[in-house]
Each structure stands twice: as structure tokens, then as C-alpha cells.
Amino acid sequence: MRALVVTAVAAEADSVATGLTPHPDPVTPEPRTLRGGYLVTRRDLPGGAVDVLVGGVGPAAAAAATATALALADYSLVISAGIGGGFVPAAPLGSLVVADAIVAADLGAGTPDGFVPVDALGFGRSVHLPPAELAARCAEATGALLAPVLTVSTVTGSASRAAELAARHPLAGAEAMEGFGVAEAAAAYGLPVLEVRAVSNAVGPRDRDAWRIGDALGALAAGFRAMGPVLVSWGERHEHR
Numbered sequence: 001m002r003a004l005v006v007t008a009v010a011a012e013a014d015s016v017a018t019g020l021t022p023h024p025d026p027v028t029p030e031p032r033t034l035r036g037g038y039l040v041t042r043r044d045l046p047g048g049a050v051d052v053l054v055g056g057v058g059p060a061a062a063a064a065a066t067a068t069a070l071a072l073a074d075y076s077l078v079i080s081a082g083i084g085g086g087f088v089p090a091a092p093l094g095s096l097v098v099a100d101a102i103v104a105a106d107l108g109a110g111t112p113d114g115f116v117p118v119d120a121l122g123f124g125r126s127v128h129l130p131p132a133e134l135a136a137r138c139a140e141a142t143g144a145l146l147a148p149v150l151t152v153s154t155v156t157g158s159a160s161r162a163a164e165l166a167a168r169h170p171l172a173g174a175e176a177m178e179g180f181g182v183a184e185a186a187a188a189y190g191l192p193v194l195e196v197r198a199v200s201n202a203v204g205p206r207d208r209d210a211w212r213i214g215d216a217l218g219a220l221a222a223g224f225r226a227m228g229p230v231l232v233s234w235g236e237r238h239e240h241r
């Protein structure tokens with residue numbers, strides 16, 4: 001199994017790499033290599049390896065970084081991972097959400113009758129579906145909520161916006177900014193995609209003091225520690241080469 005994990009910032013990449021390290025050493029800085037202009041940390045797993053790449057914030061940066069990495073190396077699975085906003089109470093602070101759907105929640109057109117998503121406009125897709133079995137196994141192994149994860153270009157900052165998104169996506173568990181970009185690049189290479197988010201804040205009124213980024217990064221590391229064996233097993237059962 002050769003997985004590419006794409007995060008927005010280095011702190012998220014460090015959490016993922018720590019989770020995939022059997023005996024992490026908190027003192028030794030992570031050795032990173034530069035590949036195609038992006039910082040990458042390598043983790044070896046039984047029967048394969050995971051490359052953790054720092055791709056930047058937002059769907060465009062994530063898509064560019066993912067497509068660059070997929071053009072330079074051969075992967076069998078792509079994962080968008082990082083912190084995200086949780087739709088509470090379903091996804092409380094410090095919890096994990098594994099996407100059963102990766103949704104472009106603000107890609108489309110505003111009309112007098114409301115938002116029309118890009119697929120309804122006839123210009124492409126607004127949803128990517130992870131492999132159902134793999135997503136379910138990852139959620140089970142990590143204790144995560146299995147739910148749609150929304151990709152937005154602007155962090156929700158009001159109760160009205162949160163309500164608008166929840167009304168359109170009543171099952172949504174989390175909101176972030178990179179998943180759909182990663183998924184579009186993965187789809188271009190015919191690769192399966194996952195998204196895993198650790199909840200750092202509640203989706204709603206902007207309250208920076210309420211963000212718990214440190215706790216979310218810890219949950220992200222724990223999540224990848226639990227996911228490691230699931231990824232290895234899935235690779236053994238789904239890769240015949």
C-alpha cells in the first residue's frame with residue numbers, strides 16, 4: 001500500500017507522521033524532503049509506505065499539491081487529513097470525523113432561489129465518495145463519526161451560515177478547506193480518496209478563543225495510530241501487484 005496523505009500545514013503533517021510512528025521521539029525534528037516544491041515526510045508501513053505532504057490551505061492549494069505529488073510518484077490511496085470544524089453536537093471538539101462523502105459545499109452559483117451546486121449547473125461534480133468499506137473500517141478503528149465532510153473556501157463564521165450549510169447537508173459531520181481539492185486530483189489519477197478530520201472548533205459564530213487546535217492535533221495523531229493497521233490490511237486486500 002502506498003498512501004499519500006495531504007495536510008494543509010506542517011503541524012498537521014507532524015501529527016499524522018507521529019501517529020504512524022511506532023515509537024515517536026518528541027525531541028527529534030521530523031526529517032522532511034522537498035518533492036516538487038512540497039515538504040514530504042515518509043513513514044514505512046508493513047507492505048508499503050505513507051508519504052505525508054504539506055499542501056497549503058484551501059481547495060486550490062490542496063489540488064495543486066496533490067496533483068503534483070501524484071505526477072511524481074505512484075500511490076494507491078490518497079487521504080486528505082487535518083483539523084476541521086465540527087457540526088456539534090454530532091462532532092464535538094477533539095473528536096474525529098471520517099468522510100463517507102467529500103462535498104464541495106460552496107462550489108456553484110448563488111441565485112435568487114438560493115445556492116445551486118456545480119453539478120446541478122452541469123459543470124462537473126460536487127461530491128466524491130471514499131471507498132465505503134475502507135471509510136467504515138477507519139471510522140470503526142478510530143471511534144470517528146462517519147459522515148459527510150464539507151469543503152469550503154471560507155471558514156464559517158456565523159450561526160446563520162452554519163444553519164444554511166446544515167440545512168443543505170443535514171448529515172454533515174465536519175467542515176474543512178482541502179478535501180474536495182485533494183479528491184479532485186485523486187479522481188484525475190483514478191485513485192481512491194479518504195478524508196479524516198480532527199475537530200478543532202465548532203462550525204458557527206467565529207470565536208478564536210474557543211478553538212482547540214492542540215487537542216485536535218493530538219486526536220489526529222491518535223487517529224492515524226489506529227488507522228495504520230486498517231490501511232495496511234486494506235492495501236493487502238485491494239492491491240494485487
Ligand SMILES: O=C(O)c1cccc(C(=O)CC[C@H]2O[C@@H](n3cnc4c(=O)[nH]cnc43)[C@H](O)[C@@H]2O)c1
Pocket residue numbers: 008009056057058082083084085086152154155156175176177178200201202203206207208211
Ligand atoms: O477564524 C479565524 O481567525 C481562524 C482561526 C484559526 C484557524 C482559522 C482557519 O482558517 C483554519 C483553516 C484551516 O484549518 C481547517 N479548519 C479548521 N477549522 C475549520 C472550520 O471551521 N472551517 C473550515 N476549515 C477549518 C481548514 O481545513 C484549513 O486548513 C481561522
